[in-house]
Amino acid sequence: MPKQRITKEMVVEAAFEIARKEGIERATVKAIAERLGCSVQPIYSYCRNMDGLRADAAQRARQFVREYVAERADKTDLFRSMGHTYVRLAREEPHIFRLYLFEERKDITSLEELYRSETDPRVAMEISEKLGVSIEEAKGLHMNMLIYTIGVGTIFSVISPSVSEEEIFEKQEEAYKAFLKSAAEGKNNG
Amino acid sequence: MPKQRITKEMVVEAAFEIARKEGIERATVKAIAERLGCSVQPIYSYCRNMDGLRADAAQRARQFVREYVAERADKTDLFRSMGHTYVRLAREEPHIFRLYLFEERKDITSLEELYRSETDPRVAMEISEKLGVSIEEAKGLHMNMLIYTIGVGTIFSVISPSVSEEEIFEKQEEAYKAFLKSAAEGKNNG
């Protein structure tokens, strides 16, 4: 056989890069083949169909988001900064953010699993220490902020991208305080 | 000219019905034409392209959601029941819910506008009276719940449809209480 020129990684990376610049709907077989300088066959040899390839590109997007958050989040207050970080990502990399948010995840079957897959365990520890609440309580709090942030992300990146970041940051700060206060009080009277 | 058999309303309704049953991606020109028993021309005479038609179908979906919520929400506690109502809708009419959530809205440029377009003003009044807070405060509270609900809806209907409703209801109840408490306290010490 001829030497393998095209690997699965190259195909997924090409799809991801096109999606990053122009949106996932532009990552067609043809466009990927063109970028790799090959025919459509190598692509179809690595994925049954384009849906599968898009799922792989979405997984790549999740890796990107993890790296982005690790680099950009305020490490002195990961919990508080998560909302900001995600909204900034949604503005700077709108296509990646959509890919990240709107691809079905067959591997996730509970909020717990989603939480574990999307957050750094140190954040719950940080919250737990700062507030003096249990790890479980801290996780619950953090998960609420994750859900709220997904709501904000959906609004910002899909429903109305022209909403101002300031307006969103303000609401996020409100939600952050509400969840925080609620957990701190639960400690005393619950 | 021949008598007009096909109206714009018929086209949009056909698109909406197909989207309702099978998802918006199945609402192709061909499928719509077949359902109406006509060629593709009447469809293209009412919309420049399929994107425009999908936007119209999404608007129709919003009307559906308004009616659904008006019928199904617990009228004795609209605020508390909103989360439940939306999640139930997402389960009963998954395709409509996705159409509702994920179509860009060029008419909406602020959270305020989104809030006004998606909620009944009586809810903020209800909250304001019950908690003894200002209408503005009540709106802020309600908007937080709307954002949280959009987060929950995104998770439930897109990221992982297999998440259990019970788990989601529990988190929503937590968020509801946190926002409520926060507003009630803001009244005293803020």
Place this chain on the structure above:
DNA sequence: TCAAGTTATATAAACAATTTATATAACTTG
């Protein structure tokens, strides 16, 4: 009343994207 213009719809073709079928060439292995 009929010819001319208009327009709602149909037919068909152009174009683009996905997927499958067939062909070919270069490598491995016996």
Place this chain on the structure above:
DNA sequence: CAAGTTATATAAATTGTTTATATAACTTGA
């Protein structure tokens, strides 16, 4: 070095969107 394997190419089938052309039925004005 022949036979089998396989990575890739070429090309065709299929499906969806959009545009071009045709047709038929209506209106209007002479």
